[in-house]
Amino acid sequence: MRPLRRVSLFQVMAVGRRVSHCAVEGYGWTSGFHEFILIRMSQSNIENVIIIGSGPAGYTAAIYTSRALLKPLMFEGEEAGGQLMITTEVENFPGFPEGVTGPELMEHMRKQAERFGTRFQRKNVTKVDLKQRPFKVWVGDTMYLTKTVIIATGAKAKYLGLPSEKTFANKGVSACATCDGAFFRDMDVAVIGGGDTAMEEATFLTRFAKKVFIIHRRDSFRASKIMADKALKNPKIEVLWNTVVDEVIGDKFVTGAKITNTVTGEKKTLPIQGFFLAIGHEPNTKVLEGQLKTDETGYLVTKPHSSKTDIEGVFACGDVQDHHYRQAITAAGSGCMAAIDAERWLEANPS
Numbered sequence: 001m002r003p004l005r006r007v008s009l010f011q012v013m014a015v016g017r018r019v020s021h022c023a024v025e026g027y028g029w030t031s032g033f034h035e036f037i038l039i040r041m042s043q044s045n046i047e048n049v050i051i052i053g054s055g056p057a058g059y060t061a062a063i064y065t066s067r068a069l070l071k072p073l074m075f076e077g078e079e080a081g082g083q084l085m086i087t088t089e090v091e092n093f094p095g096f097p098e099g100v101t102g103p104e105l106m107e108h109m110r111k112q113a114e115r116f117g118t119r120f121q122r123k124n125v126t127k128v129d130l131k132q133r134p135f136k137v138w139v140g141d142t143m144y145l146t147k148t149v150i151i152a153t154g155a156k157a158k159y160l161g162l163p164s165e166k167t168f169a170n171k172g173v174s175a176c177a178t179c180d181g182a183f184f185r186d187m188d189v190a191v192i193g194g195g196d197t198a199m200e201e202a203t204f205l206t207r208f209a210k211k212v213f214i215i216h217r218r219d220s221f222r223a224s225k226i227m228a229d230k231a232l233k234n235p236k237i238e239v240l241w242n243t244v245v246d247e248v249i250g251d252k253f254v255t256g257a258k259i260t261n262t263v264t265g266e267k268k269t270l271p272i273q274g275f276f277l278a279i280g281h282e283p284n285t286k287v288l289e290g291q292l293k294t295d296e297t298g299y300l301v302t303k304p305h306s307s308k309t310d311i312e313g314v315f316a317c318g319d320v321q322d323h324h325y326r327q328a329i330t331a332a333g334s335g336c337m338a339a340i341d342a343e344r345w346l347e348a349n350p351s
């Protein structure tokens with residue numbers, strides 16, 4: 001083992017595997033394959049706020065924190081822009097009377113955040129340590145220190161895993177009835193699932209669709225009785241029990257679904273134009289490694305009427321903490337809350 005010695009920033013970067021990119025000085029030694037660096041950080045090397053995730057929630061948090069002169073650092077993730085990047089038409093985001101494509105909307109938000117000085121890195125955060133302040137955020141081997149963290153990592157809709165779901169994404173396959181239901185006026189659609197979300201989405205879709213099939217793999221719903229009864233009483237809804245989907249079919253757009261009755265073995269093609277997945281969402285919380293309080297389905301828990309998590313100085317916004325509304329505008333709204341909460345927290349905790 002070599003003795004502890006003073007090293008320059010360049011040496012720190014070259015030798016250390018576990019160092020902050022913004023380290024200015026430190027002491028290091030090497031031992032076998034493992035190299036460690038003790039970093040003596042100056043206060044100016046600690047970020048005010050790191051934002052993880054770049055959907056509507058993250059970008060809104062970036063707009064507000066950068067306008068508050070906090071110079072936020074945002075890790076956009078490798079899939080920058082979030083869920084709306086795979087959407088063609090967004091008709092319900094205020095301020096766009098003619099509608100706007102998802103990628104265009106996200107580009108606007110990013111530019112607005114950039115205008116006020118947000119710094120971006122198109123990288124996935126791979127690890128965080130929220131046990132003590134300053135918090136540590138890693139991207140691969142590079143560590144960043146920060147006084148506050150805003151988590152805006154969103155959620156992913158669950159799909160059945162059929163290749164044809166991908167083929168017809170935005171061409172009749174959707175995981176959001178609130179977002180896309182209005183595109184299916186007077187058409188026949190199917191909702192896949194048996195929980196409360198499936199009941200809610202199916203009932204909502206009856207406003208537009210001519211007929212709504214609920215395709216469910218079991219012979220009873222997991223949904224609450226009140227939600228299930230509401231759906232079952234709706235004359236536009238027909239339930240296909242004990243049924244699984246083998247494939248979504250179509251040409252340019254969806255024209256049907258190949259289905260199998262698991263009890264009788266009967267196979268048939270159901271003619272539909274819309275195919276709505278309602279089998280749940282998965283919040284993107286893996287990187288947090290159980291450090292923050294979550295609910296039973298893995299969503300981050302925030303304190304009522306705020307974006308505060310159970311760790312002071314750590315805030316959460318958007319779909320990662322909201323399994324109820326899951327809309328771009330609600331995500332953006334909660335991003336604003338997180339920014340204001342972080343700003344006030346920094347003001348109250350200046351050191």
Ligand SMILES: Cc1cc2nc3c(=O)[nH]c(=O)nc-3n(C[C@H](O)[C@H](O)[C@H](O)COP(=O)(O)OP(=O)(O)OC[C@H]3O[C@@H](n4cnc5c(N)ncnc54)[C@H](O)[C@@H]3O)c2cc1C
Nearest residue numbers: 053055056057077082083125154179318319326327328331
């Ligand atoms: C197909 C589709 C169509 C939709 N249409 C509409 C619509 O018309 N209107 C509407 O209001 N809503 C719509 N929604 C819902 C809307 O997209 C979401 O509610 C909204 O995007 C949630 O925003 P968010 O910022 O919370 O997260 P997301 O948009 O999910 O963004 C999360 C971001 O975090 C990043 N991230 C995750 N993990 C990490 C990590 N470890 N490090 C760094 N970054 C990370 C991701 O890459 C992503 O960029 C639609 C959703 C889908 C899937």
